[in-house]
Amino acid sequence: EAQVTQNPRYLITVTGKKLTVTCSQNMNHEYMSWYRQDPGLGLRQIYYSMNVEVTDKGDVPEGYKVSRKEKRNFPLILESPSPNQTSLYFCASSLNRGNGYTFGSGTRLTVV
Amino acid sequence: KNEVEQSPQNLTAQEGEFITINCSYSVGISALHWLQQHPGGGIVSLFMLSSGKKKHGRLIATINIQEKHSSLHITASHPRDSAVYICAATGNQFYFGTGTSLTVIP
Numbered sequence: 001e002a003q004v005t006q007n008p009r010y011l012i013t014v015t016g017k018k019l020t021v022t023c024s025q026n027m028n029h030e031y032m033s034w035y036r037q038d039p040g041l042g043l044r045q046i047y048y049s050m051n052v053e054v055t056d057k058g059d060v061p062e063g064y065k066v067s068r069k070e071k072r073n074f075p076l077i078l079e080s081p082s083p084n085q086t087s088l089y090f091c092a093s094s095l096n097r098g099n100g101y102t103f104g105s106g107t108r109l110t111v112v
Numbered sequence: 113k114n115e116v117e118q119s120p121q122n123l124t125a126q127e128g129e130f131i132t133i134n135c136s137y138s139v140g141i142s143a144l145h146w147l148q149q150h151p152g153g154g155i156v157s158l159f160m161l162s163s164g165k166k167k168h169g170r171l172i173a174t175i176n177i178q179e180k181h182s183s184l185h186i187t188a189s190h191p192r193d194s195a196v197y198i199c200a201a202t203g204n205q206f207y208f209g210t211g212t213s214l215t216v217i218p
Contacts, residue, residue: 033206042208045206058206059206092155100157100159101145101147101160103147103155106153
């Protein structure tokens with residue numbers, strides 16, 4: 001089944017403790033991206049990747065890192081999480097930027 | 113000012129009604145997306161448009177490039193259509209509307 005798999009679905013962590021949210025797609029898509037969704041602000045793009053080893057900042061990249069060492073994986077790294085990074089996170093992939101997107105199920109992160 | 117504006121923000125309809133959600137954008141785009149987010153949180157991509165009109169079942173999406181406007185129509189609405197509908201524009205960046213929350217009452 002074609003899908004984008006995000007893990008974990010739920011995560012509660014403490015301020016400053018490094019964490020990684022994984023994202024994997026099995027559709028050989030070139031374009032992958034991360035978003036956060038907050039009440040009243042909607043979805044905002046954090047980082048995106050046009051292909052392996054090609055990543056770029058979205059609207060709200062501060063406090064996040066990404067890597068794209070393989071085509072299928074695009075992990076989101078929070079080196080030192082803070083409470084303002086408490087949010088619902090989505091990963092998505094697409095054949096290329098102008099095509100339809102497949103979204104992961106979301107990761108609800110709480111930083112205390 | 114948001115680059116993508118949606119209206120209405122909230123919409124309640126009776127089952128069977130014809131529904132229209134509007135999206136206006138102010139930037140140059142290569143594609144316009146309509147997304148659906150159910151109460152559980154998952155997001156599904158409904159349509160990707162660069163011109164004209166697309167139809168999938170009871171859903172129809174149109175775009176007018178000159179007027180920078182897109183609409184999502186739902187014919188014969190059903191309670192299972194209750195969700196948040198999000199318009200998103202792909203240009204130099206990815207721009208999202210804040211969503212329209214639709215409730216269809218039986």
